[in-house]
Amino acid sequence: MNKEITACVIVIGNEILSGRTQDLNVAYIGKRCDELGIRLMQTRIIPDVEATIVATINECRRMFTYIFTTGGIGPTHDDITAASVALAFAKKIERRAEAVEVMDNYYESGKLTEARLKMADVPADSILIDNPVSAAPGFQLENVFVMAGVPIIMQAMFEGIVDRLAGGKAMLMESVATNLGESALALELSRLQDAYTDVSIGSYPYFKKGKVGVNLVIRSIEQSRLTQLKKELQLMIEKLGGKIVD
C-alpha cells in the first residue's frame, strides 16, 4: 500500500465561528476526498486573525499532504487570507498579470476597480486556481490550496484542482438504517467490527418525524467487503427483531 494521502480543511471566517453563517464546505470537501481516495483527517475553523491563520497554516501544512482553505479572499478589509498565507510561507504578495487579465475579461469595461484588483494580489510563486463563477482566482502555494468561502465558488475551484491532487483508492460507503436503537445493536456491532477490521462501522442515531432509529454506515476501499458486511448487518437486524428502514 502506498503512503496514505491525507488532507486538512481550514475554514477561515468569523461568520462561521459566530454561527451567523452555516459552513457547507467541509461536508463538500469531505465527500470529494472520499471519492478521490484522500483521507480528510481534520478540519479547523479559525477567525480572520492574521497570527492565527499563519500559525494554523504552518502547523497543518507539515502534518498533512494537502491543506484546503476556504474563505477570506475577497476585496474587503476583512479578507486577509492571501496576505496571511504569503506571510506563513515568507513570500511577497504580487499583483499577478494573469489574474488581472482574467478579471479584465470578466468585468465590463471600467468596472475593474482598484478594490477588485486586490483580488489579483497573490503570493509570489503561487499557482492560480481558476474561478469559473466570478473570475477572481484562488491560488496554490506548495501543498496549500486557497479557495473562496462562497460554496458555489469553492466547489468550482475545488473541481478545478482535482487534477493536481494525487489520490488513492476511493473510500466507498454503504448504509443500512433500522428502527432498532443503538443499545440493542451495540454488542453485535462490536463483534462485527472486530471481524471486519478493514471496514469502519459507524453507528448514528437519528430522530426524525417522531421516529427514532440508527443509521449504520460502513466504509471501505473494497466494495466486496462492504457487500459482505452489509448482508451481515441486515441479518443481524432481523435476528435482533428489528426492521430495515429505507
Next chain:
Amino acid sequence: MNKEITACVIVIGNEILSGRTQDLNVAYIGKRCDELGIRLMQTRIIPDVEATIVATINECRRMFTYIFTTGGIGPTHDDITAASVALAFAKKIERRAEAVEVMDNYYESGKLTEARLKMADVPADSILIDNPVSAAPGFQLENVFVMAGVPIIMQAMFEGIVDRLAGGKAMLMESVATNLGESALALELSRLQDAYTDVSIGSYPYFKKGKVGVNLVIRSIEQSRLTQLKKELQLMIEKLGGKIVD
C-alpha cells in the same frame, strides 16, 4: 477589562469529516457563546481516533478557557470520547451510580441493558451534565465539557451547563444588507473599520434567488457603537448609489 473568556469546540466524528452528516452544533454553540460573552476562538473537527482525541483535548484545554466537545458518547463501539477524555486527563473510567439511577428511571423495567450502562461510565472526578432528552449524561472534567453529537441533545446539555460558565458582556450584532457588490464597498468599509476599531465589520457576499449583494455584519459589546455605525453604513450605501435590502 477582565481577562477574556475564550472557548474552543471539538467536534468528534468520522461522519462529519466524511460529509455524511452536516454539523449543526458549531453554529449553535457559536451563537450562544456570543450571547454569553464567551469568545469562540476555534473549532476542530476530528475523527473517532483515540490518539487524535487525546492530543487535541490536551492541546486545546491549555489554550482556551472552555472546551466543548460534541459526539462519540453513545453505547456503540465507535463511541470512544469518554474513554479518550479520561486518558487525556489520566483518569480512570468508573460506572457512576448517579448516572445509572437517572437512566434506570428513564428506561422501562428491564431495558437498562449492559450496552446502555456503558453510557454511565465516565471519568473519575468528572461532574455529570444532565441529558433531559434521553437520560444518558455528558460530563465535565475541569474545563472540558463533553456532550452528545445529536443536536437536540447537545443543545439541551449546553443549556444545562450555562450556569457553570463564567461569561462576559454579550457580543451584540447588527447587520445591513445591500445590493452593492463587495468591491464597490471595499474602500469606504476599510475607512469605517479604521474609525471603529472596537467594532468588527464583516462583509459577506450573498448569491440567492438570482440576486447578488452583500451582508454587512457588525459586532461589538456596545449597542451604542453598533447603532452609530449602522447609521453610517446606511449613509455609505446611499452615497454609493446602492439600496438597502431586507
